Amino acid sequence: MDKNKTINKPVLKPLLSYAKPYIWLFAVSMALALVTVATTLYAPILIGQAVDLIIGPDNVDLKGLVPIVIKLCVTVAMTALSQWLMSLCTNKITFNVVRDIRNKAFAKLDKLPLSYIDSHPHGDIISRIITDIDQISDGLLMGFAQLFTGICTIIGTIIFMLGINVKISLVVIILTPLSLFVARFIAKNTFDLFHKQSEARGEMTALVEEVTGNLKTVQAFGYEQEAEERFDVFNQKLREVSVKAIFFSSLTNPCTRFVNGLVYISVGILGALTVFGGGGFTVGNLSSFLSYANQYTKPFNEISGVITELQSALASARRVFDIIDEPEEKPDSENAFVLKDVDGTVDIENVYFSYDPDVKLIEDFNLHVRAGERTAIVGPTGCGKTTMINLLMRFYDADSGKISISGKPIKDCTRNSMRSMYGMVLQETWLKTATIRDNIRYGRPDATEEDVIAAAKSAHCHGFIKRLPQGYDTVVSDAFSTLSQGQKQLLCIARVMLSLPPMLILDEATSSIDTRTEIIVQRAFAKMMKGRTSFIIAHRLSTIKEAENIIVMKSGHIVEQGTHDSLMAKGGFYSELYNSQFTID
Known part of the structure; x- marks a missing residue:
């Protein structure tokens, strides 16, 4: 998939779709936002009225101030209460949405084909499920809290300003698009940078998970210095990308504040000239208008302030949705049956398979395993032994050919019932x-x-x-x-x-136990395998002497087949493998 197409795929729409179940909370939050904006915008009117009552040394109306002050206190209290309740609603929406996304992403891991897990660093997958979703939470939390009230404040302020003076209001409205243009231009260019930052963070997480999960091996081979150097490379890459992303996005706030300063200055000068010109525009009106001008520009500052978090959240969301949108493992067919009461016979007919289409691995593989037979699969590293186990378990599906258990093709039965065998x-x-x-x-x-x-x-x-x-x-x-x-x-x-279960797969099952315990466990295995079809992969060929059928593989093909004695007597490839374990160069 083209990387640029992946980055530019829509993110906001699927992100908002997770908020649909909480639309009622969204409605309550919007209603509280309206209350908050209304009370916030009503306060400057009261302040303007109060200013007109104390306009001069001998022109102070204390009796008239009392009801205004009471109204102002009630208004401020209502504003505080509505803001608190709105925060509760937006927090609940945010955390529920993030919880649902994380549940969906984690559940998707169980449905992804094993090829996806094998081809992606585990640390990067962990980073997407944990770190990137936390970043979504931070961005949404700030966005919900400030975006809603910001939009309502802008609309409400315009209405209130137009009610006081249309001419001055038009000056504010005309200059405002400059702030929007600056914010939009910077936001558009920061998304790609934050996407690169998330990728770099995922690479670092993958390296840390790799080193910490295998620290004994790292120390045993004295790889600490090389590990630190690799970490420094990833750390430096993350630093460079992060500095660019944060620096570029941090230009938003000062640029928009500069434009907003121009708006405030214009309102002050034009408002003062209007007061001097008479026409009923009072000092109190000017005071209210300046408050509105400040409140009108404030949401733009706040919105531009959260652009960094929002862009980072959207970039992180893209990485999470890449997992959620990943094609799932091909589901069981509608007519798939539940496999049960198997006799243990296994047939592999004309099977072809390769992990990479350009690199051939299993070609025209045929094998018949009788019920209760112990079949050992041996061969040099990379010949396809473990790949055959992956095909038997349907961790991967064969490119062509057929694998059957008790005469029933495994593609026609449910995976769970087949694997339970x-x-x-x-x-x-x-x-x-x-x-x-x-x-x-x-x-x-x-x-x-x-x-x-x-x-x-x-x-x-x-x-x-x-x-x-x-x-x-x-x-x-x-x-x-x-x-x-x-x-x-x-x-x-x-x-x-x-x-x-009726069938067993033992892939180097005794490789990590001592020789004495291995002998005891081999006896337990012999008892357990009695009457059960068993596939045994072993590099120590002395452990599979008792197998009724030994399959010798080389480059994805069966080159020899038979019992231990017959293969040794043949003096072929198996004999060379067996004798090489007792040969000292």
Whole structure:
């Protein structure tokens, strides 16, 4: 997608669409804005009347001042109350809108294809969901509070000024477009700068997330200096873009204030000449008119003051809407059926797939797996082993060809029902922030305590769990935990042993545990895999000797297939791979 088209896509309309459910609050806020403006504009009239009552040393009407002062106090009190209530309404609108946008964006993450997550830095996605939406909140909060009252004040002030003196009012109205032109010109040129600022902020967040999430590796390889240098580059880029954006947008306020100063001076001079010329235009009228002129120009100053926040909010909104507008994963067809009662047979017929159309990967792949068969997939790095697992689970759809379970094409059944037929233990462990018990129950929330303990014992993690301070109630997470990588993997194994689906996928499932524990877990796997179709990916070929079928892949193709003994006897590529693990150069 063209970057400029993405930047220039409409933002305000979809942003306002999120405010539709709160239209009644918007109406209340507008009504309160009208009350605030009316009382604010009524105050200068009272002040002008009071000025006319104290025009000279012997011309002071104290009795007449009393009711005016009382009216002024009531007016000020009503203004304060209506402003407070309006702030409550606008705050509620803003925070509800921001909450809805964040919920929509986060929910969209679950519907995006895995290819989107794989092709975008995770830190940048986090920045959009958290930082950019916070920026929307700041911009909307200031915009709602000042834009509504500003527009009402401008309209109301014009009406009041025309009621006092048409000639002076026309001077104000004619000079005002200068302020609008300056503000519009600057606002138009700041949006792109703030969009670049948001992108730079996202890049920095991605780098920080990358370094902090892998700090042990960074320190182990002495990469701290290089990480700091990369951070300095991103930080400098963010500084340069931010300085340009803020500097350019900050010109708005002083430029509009200069124009407003010209308006105020013009009103003062012309008003004074009108007073001297008679015609019923009093000093009190001039005092009221000067107040109106000041109030008339003030909204332009306030609006120009929030342009920075509004432009930053709109730029951030564009990045958030880019996620929300992203095409979702192709939904299940209307006639998709729920897959159940499978026998475990898997057929892969003439499958072609590549992540990049220009880089071929899986080509004309064919495989038949019998029910209950243990199928090991081996081969050098990058040959397509994990890609085949992604296709089996429909994390990616094949470009062409057909994959079937129990004779039923997986494209014709619902993803959830198909994926529930598999239990996965991956090389990369993942634990949610919850108790150990809840982590083991992840795939089967209704499991009893006895079932959880039995699964933990089968995975040989019951012992270390009981040694923890809170046992099964110990809260762990993927990022912050005192558990070793091997212990985390044992918990992931226990998670699968608890659900025991009809088919299993083990992708280097024992890569992070010691040799002694691996032997014990392999026995548990053998018991768990009995009668279940299993796909095993392993680089240590000694762990898949017992597999009934070994698929040897190279460059996306099956180059050999058979049992361990038959492949060794053949003396081909598998034999070379196996013997290379025991060869010391």
